[in-house]
Amino acid sequence: MSAMVEAVDVHKSFGALPVLKGISMTIQKGEVVCLLGPSGSGKSTFLRCINHLEPMTSGRIHVDGQRIGYHERHGKLYEMSGTELARQRRDIGMVFQRFNLFPHHDVLTNIALAPTLIRGEGREQANARARALLKLIDLEGRESAYPYQLSGGQQQRVAIARALAMNPKLMLFDEPTSALDPELVGEVLAVMRKLAADGMTMLVVTHELGFAREVADRVVFMDQGVVVEEGPARSVIDSPQHERTRAFLGRMH
Amino acid sequence: MGGMKGAKVIPARRWGQWIAAALLSVVVLALLFVVISSRRIQWSAIPHYILDDTIIDGIWLTLVFTILSMVISILAGGLLATLRLSRNPVLTGFASLYVWFFRGTPLLVQIIFWFNIQLFIPSLDLGGFHLDMNAIVTPFVAALLALSLNEAAYMAEIMRGGLLAIDSGQSEAAKALGYTPTQAMLRIIFPQALRVIIPPIGNQTIAMLKTTSLVSVVAAQDLLTRTQNIYAKNFLIIELLIVASIWYLVMTTIASGLQYLIERRLGRSTGEAPVVWRAVMRLLRVEGSRG
Numbered sequence: 384m385s386a387m388v389e390a391v392d393v394h395k396s397f398g399a400l401p402v403l404k405g406i407s408m409t410i411q412k413g414e415v416v417c418l419l420g421p422s423g424s425g426k427s428t429f430l431r432c433i434n435h436l437e438p439m440t441s442g443r444i445h446v447d448g449q450r451i452g453y454h455e456r457h458g459k460l461y462e463m464s465g466t467e468l469a470r471q472r473r474d475i476g477m478v479f480q481r482f483n484l485f486p487h488h489d490v491l492t493n494i495a496l497a498p499t500l501i502r503g504e505g506r507e508q509a510n511a512r513a514r515a516l517l518k519l520i521d522l523e524g525r526e527s528a529y530p531y532q533l534s535g536g537q538q539q540r541v542a543i544a545r546a547l548a549m550n551p552k553l554m555l556f557d558e559p560t561s562a563l564d565p566e567l568v569g570e571v572l573a574v575m576r577k578l579a580a581d582g583m584t585m586l587v588v589t590h591e592l593g594f595a596r597e598v599a600d601r602v603v604f605m606d607q608g609v610v611v612e613e614g615p616a617r618s619v620i621d622s623p624q625h626e627r628t629r630a631f632l633g634r635m636h
Numbered sequence: 637m638g639g640m641k642g643a644k645v646i647p648a649r650r651w652g653q654w655i656a657a658a659l660l661s662v663v664v665l666a667l668l669f670v671v672i673s674s675r676r677i678q679w680s681a682i683p684h685y686i687l688d689d690t691i692i693d694g695i696w697l698t699l700v701f702t703i704l705s706m707v708i709s710i711l712a713g714g715l716l717a718t719l720r721l722s723r724n725p726v727l728t729g730f731a732s733l734y735v736w737f738f739r740g741t742p743l744l745v746q747i748i749f750w751f752n753i754q755l756f757i758p759s760l761d762l763g764g765f766h767l768d769m770n771a772i773v774t775p776f777v778a779a780l781l782a783l784s785l786n787e788a789a790y791m792a793e794i795m796r797g798g799l800l801a802i803d804s805g806q807s808e809a810a811k812a813l814g815y816t817p818t819q820a821m822l823r824i825i826f827p828q829a830l831r832v833i834i835p836p837i838g839n840q841t842i843a844m845l846k847t848t849s850l851v852s853v854v855a856a857q858d859l860l861t862r863t864q865n866i867y868a869k870n871f872l873i874i875e876l877l878i879v880a881s882i883w884y885l886v887m888t889t890i891a892s893g894l895q896y897l898i899e900r901r902l903g904r905s906t907g908e909a910p911v912v913w914r915a916v917m918r919l920l921r922v923e924g925s926r927g
Binding site: 434436465466468469470472473474475476477479481483484485486487496497500501542545546549 | 803805806808809810811812813814815816817819823824827828831
């Protein structure tokens with residue numbers, strides 16, 4: 384196995400407020416890792432550093448061997464241009480807590496626009512792939528619906544399909560079920576389970592312990608900007624070693 | 637309460653409103669009587685001049701000023717909004733200063749200024765080219781410059797507001813998919829901002845139809861200039877101002893009707909159809925299902 388994500392000593396501050404205090408993490412190809420921790424622990428910020436939506440303060444992140452966000456020359460880091468960043472982000476899919484579908488496009492265009500515009504795929508080919516993805520997320524026949532006509536769970540599934548249409552090597556999920564009504568959480572997790580079973584490399588920030596326990600190869604528990612504990616999903620969730628992990632999991636059950 | 641069944645409902649009487657309505661009617665009728673009974677107005681002059689060639693030429697020029705100044709100001713305003721939202725302090729500073737200056741000085745002053753530009757820049761020498769300002773800045777050019785540059789300041793703010801109204805999650809989603817900043821702006825952000833900025837652009841266009849009358853101070857040959865030229869000779873001042881007002885009303889009514897139709901197409905009408913148009917549409921029964 385080789386590493387898909389390699390993060391070394393990632394620091395991030397918002398002004399004077401340190402949010403990440405040296406996060407190091409390796410995610411192997413095909414691995415599913417869940418990031419757990421109380422809100423404000425820096426999980427989402429770390430996830431957003433991986434595709435440089437959030438520029439880090441120091442440290443380095445490689446995705447599939449590529450340094451993310453910066454060129455290193457003569458001991459200095461030069462931030463990449465918007466176009467260079469766009470090139471790197473093509474291969475990293477991301478799903479947001481609040482879906483962020485494009486409200487002025489129908490479902491099919493939401494999914495097929497990026498492949499045609501950015502990858503230069505033919506419209507027919509992109510549409511065919513979009514339809515196949517609609518089948519995967521169990522929304523066949525809804526291609527001409529607009530986002531506002533869909534439930535939150537349906538919107539989030541379309542958002543997953545939109546990210547998958549770019550054929551990413553890595554999928555980042557930022558609390559994908561936190562904005563959903565409880566009865567809609569299951570359908571989104573089901574799609575994510577399928578992806579995991581297909582061998583997609585996934586990093587998931589979540590509060591869904593059941594999903595983490597069942598689907599994740601590994602969980603990482605973060606608190607106050609540091610990694611407190613990590614290990615195989617079942618052993619960390621069922622028998623946490625660290626006091627802070629125990630306290631957090633105790634509150635969740 | 638079976639005994640109440642079938643009893644007629646009498647809404648509360650709003651006596652205060654009835655009295656106000658009656659008083660208002662009396663006042664309006666009295667004023668109308670004063671106007672109509674005035675022997676100083678030659679009513680026949682109005683139909684005589686309404687389709688006068690000079691007046692029609694003036695209308696065309698008013699339309700030309702409106703359309704050209706709106707097109708130029710939309711382009712310039714878009715550029716200014718882009719500068720304002722950039723991260724370079726010189727660019728944002730320039731855009732802010734521009735808006736501050738052109739919104740902060742009267743348009744009438746700006747019109748007279750451009751008309752008199754040759755007073756302090758008589759000519760420009762650009763690498764062999766000699767430009768005589770007096771020849772270039774005709775009343776038409778001075779008027780168009782003043783209207784466009786002034787309007788651009790308002791457009792910049794409208795467009796900036798429209799772009800800022802779009803949720804930051806939209807540009808994040810586009811970035812995460814690999815859109816370049818330009819692609820994200822053109823394909824994701826701007827089309828959504830358009831729905832926000834079209835209603836105020838419509839309002840500005842309607843206002844511009846009337847604002848163009850200010851250029852009559854430099855005799856730019858718009859509708860009001862022509863009207864003034866005619867009444868300077870025959871002294872039918874009120875009659876010709878009525879003719880001009882009729883035409884301004886016709887133009888603004890048509891423009892607000894168009895605005896209503898465009899906004900309805902965008903599914904985002906910010907208001908009701910203008911009163912005249914509502915009446916017309918009731919007659920034509922084109923209002924359809926809209927309540």
